[in-house]
Amino acid sequence: IRTAILISGGGSNMVRLAESMTGDHPARPVLVVSNRPDAGGLLKARDMGIDTAIVDHKDFADREAFETKLHETLLAANPDVICLAGFMRVLNGSFVQKWQGRMLNIHPSLLPKYKGLHTHQRAIEAGDTEAGVTVHMVTPALDDGPILGQARVPVLASDTPDDLAARVLKAEHALYPAVFRRFVEQLN
Ligand code: GRF
Numbered sequence: 001i002r003t004a005i006l007i008s009g010g011g012s013n014m015v016r017l018a019e020s021m022t023g024d025h026p027a028r029p030v031l032v033v034s035n036r037p038d039a040g041g042l043l044k045a046r047d048m049g050i051d052t053a054i055v056d057h058k059d060f061a062d063r064e065a066f067e068t069k070l071h072e073t074l075l076a077a078n079p080d081v082i083c084l085a086g087f088m089r090v091l092n093g094s095f096v097q098k099w100q101g102r103m104l105n106i107h108p109s110l111l112p113k114y115k116g117l118h119t120h121q122r123a124i125e126a127g128d129t130e131a132g133v134t135v136h137m138v139t140p141a142l143d144d145g146p147i148l149g150q151a152r153v154p155v156l157a158s159d160t161p162d163d164l165a166a167r168v169l170k171a172e173h174a175l176y177p178a179v180f181r182r183f184v185e186q187l188n
Helices: 012-020 040-047 063-077 093-099 119-125 161-185
Strands: 002-007 028-034 052-054 081-084 103-107 130-137 147-154
Touching (some): 002 012, 002 040, 012 028, 012 040, 012 161, 028 063, 040 052, 063 093, 081 161, 103 161, 119 130, 119 161, 130 161, 147 161
Parallel strands (some): 002 028, 002 081, 081 103
Antiparallel strands (some): 103 130, 130 147
16 A cells, blocks of 8 residues: 655654554555655655655645645655645645545644644643544544544643653654554555
């Protein structure tokens, strides 16, 4: 199962996903795409021998043009599944519909709580004693699709948003590969 992974930054989730796709795993990474030319994850992908592409949203007049190029770039690699992994662009419904049912995202909160940004700060400010991460199917509504898996972590009284982010990120690295494997194994 040909898998494309979309990133915007360090790509630590992409690395864990790519590392998990070995042996009898039904999927293989065929392309890593970043909307940011300076994303550290591009170097990591290249070190892993995975093809990379850059579709820089700043090169396009509007979101439609960006998503058209992104779609063409993806089609060229002919993926069966797309994983958003630290991808920080909101995708229009018109783009999502082309891949719906085959596109997953990881979001650093226990959805449906804290859709959008600054999830750790919001959990701390709300006085939550628990936080976590969600892997879900991507649908046109932001951070809203069917949930495939979640992992919970404690929020400590001493936590800064960065402390919590680091704890959640470790949970992401375990959750995404596990949920992704279950997802591709049920694809037929
Ligand atoms: C992290 O904040 C993570 O919670 C979210 O995207 C950000 C970067 O992740 N999923 P990565 O290291 O680029 O995978």
